[in-house]
Amino acid sequence: MNKVRLQDLAKELGVKVKEVKEVLKEWGIEKSNFSYLDEEEIQIVLDHFKGGTGTELAVATAVAVQEEGQEERTAVTSTQVEEKEKPKKHERKEKVEKVEKKEEEEIKILQIPEIITVRELAELMKIPPNQVMAELLKRGILATINQTIPPEVALQVAEAFGFLAEIKGEEEQIQEEEEELRGEVGEPRPPVVVVMGHVDHGKTTLLDTIRKTNVAAREKGGITQHIGASVVQLPDGRKITFLDTPGHEAFTSLRARGAQVGDIAVLVVAADDGVMPQTVEAINHAKAFNIPIIVAVNKIDKPGADPQKVRRELSEYGLIPEEWGGDTIFVDVSAKTGQNVDQLLEYILLLAEIMELKADPHVPARGTILESKLDKQRGPVATVLVQEGTLRVGDVFVAGTTYGKVRAMLDDKGRKVQEAGPSTPVEVLGFEELPMAGDTFKVVKDEKKARQLAELRKARKEQMEKVSKGLTLEEVFKKIQAGELTELRLILKTDTIGSLEALKKALTELSTQEVAVRIIHGAVGGITENDVMLAKASGAIVIGFNTRPDPKAREVAEREKVDIKLYSIIYEAVEDVKKALRGLLKPIEKEVVLGSAEVRATFKIKGVGTVAGCYVLEGKLVRNARARLVRDGVVIYDGKIESLKRYKEDVQEVARGFECGVKLKDFNDVKVGDIIECYEVRLEERQL
DSSP states (O other), X not given: OOOEEHHHHHHHHTOOHHHHHHHHHHTTOOOOTTOEEOHHHHHHHHHHHHTTOOOHHHHHHHHHHHHTTOOOOHHHHHHHOOGGGOOOHHHHHHHHHHXXXXXXXXXXXXXXXXXXXXXXXXXXXXXXXXXXXXXXXXXXXXXXXTOEEOHHHHHHHHHHTTEEEEEEXXXXXXXXXXXXXSOSSOEXXXXXXXXXXXXXXXXXXXXXXXXXXXXHHHHHTSOOOOSSEXXXXXXXXXXXXXXXXXHHHHHHHHHTTTOOOOSEEEEEEETTTOOOHHHHHHHHHHHHTTOOEEEEEEOTTSTTOOHHHHHHHHHTTTOOBGGGTOSBEEEEOBTTTTBTHHHHHHHHHHHHHHHTOEEOTTSBOEEEEEEEXXXXXXXXXXXXXXXXXXXXXXXXXXXTTEEEEEEEEEOTTSOEESEEOTTEEEEEEEESSOOOTTOEEEEXXXXXXXXXXXXXXXXXXXXXXXXXXXXXXXXXXXXXXXXXXXXEEEEEEESSHHHHHHHHHHHHTTOOSSOEEEEEEEEESOXXXXXXXXXXXXXXXXXXXXXXXXXXXXXXXXXXXXXEEEESSHHHHHHHHHHHHHTOOOSEEEEEEEEEEEEXXXXXXXXXXXXXXXXXXXXXXXXXXEEEEEETXXXXXXXXXEEEEETTEEOSEEETTOEXXXXXXXXXXXXXXXXXXXXXXXXXXXXX
């Protein structure tokens, strides 16, 4: 079937290629500059620009299509030419061929990379660099021959020289190359396992016991850990990769940057202690990212151990044991004696087999940065988990906004290796700069491409940092209407368990047909950095009820643009979420923290009350400003600073690093160690 190129039709109609693409886009048709259009798409364009009257090119093409047995559109044949004026069949075909040949001769096609210098652009167009520089000068750009120019400007210059150009992204090109090389079916790979659980429940001991099961390790008398991950090889040759980083950190900090790392989570719960706050946190983190969980009930050899109690408590959080008809694997183990540890490893491998974990070891390596450090002798060093392909010494790579060449690799036992396949963690030397944990690691063809890609990502990152932000409660309705939001995710932190249950119930009942309200994590206590990173990774909003974010959490929230909403009355929190779902939010009150101080002494003064001797930790304290007193992450008092003194003298404010005396209005229950936060409330116009 004869077809017409999009740019040919645009030129014949005397319109821009972009205008034709926009017309087709309105009909749900996506086309690139070099795409061919069929007769139906041609007619859509003709109807728009000519009111149904076509050009010779369109007529000839449509008629030629009809001669080949396709149905001809009535609008084209009836309004374009009279039957007696139609040329003969062979004349029509010759005319189509001549027109297409003529257009192809006139149009010079050019694909411009996202990062390009004046010299490279001149070489692409086969034009002297001084002509390109002169064209740039016309646009007010004074550029040297080796200077990088924006892709949009390069596009304009190319069009000025008669080229039909489009920007070809480096990322797209690498992805296309990878797709060409990637096979249809991969090979089985070892599972990557993250061990999680509450403090003192035996995570480290269990990992140490598992490592000792390694045949090679037994022969060499143990393993010296050099990197934050380890590989265990069973007697039958099968392998499992364990991440040494805490489970919740592995999920949040890495997945906040889009890294897909863990395949299976092993939740360690002490049989003599049961479910604890961090256990619940670990469950919520794993569920938020849809990671299958295997429960290791540890310390079964201790007096008072009750594995059934652990099963009962975990069943309340949706982890139903297989023996009870559920789908969660429970294994009773003793990390200290090694009892049933082999059985746990077997279950991990069985689950991995069911999941059919596969990767192609024959393509260029791709992986994730687990951690990085600056070594005084070796320079930037990073631990890379290879997820696909095989990484070899000498490979050129790009990782996030940096690049380099693999100079050396060390395995988890500190031994030099020449190559590393899928699911293998290795310490890599050869980075130009220090990468970030969670950055994607990719092997590319040459150093020039790696450098270009790193520079492009760096520029994009700087741009994104200026405009990017997490989801805010004020933007919920807009995203619901745009169809971008079908589930509003919330993280709840409250002062008591009663408040938590009440908030959970009230908020989940607000679900509508358009969007469901889902509590992905709820706990008692202050808002931590971990809560903020989970919110960032899962696109959630943090709601605090009578709790406060600690300084680190506040800093991370500001950097990552995570929305934290703080309330002291339950119905206000419920009303705000309800209004957000209905798009009824009014101008918002934004709290600005002015400073905080630690209470280091208290003085009871007759006729005055309790005065707190404070040291200002950050910002400043201001007299008559609003203030709250926080004890162990929970708000005890919210009012104002009645008086502020330095050396018995009244002052208006006290800056960071100075001591002062603070009297809170109508409040005397101040204790050493309390934190006084000074803040003000500003009204801000709602931005939607």
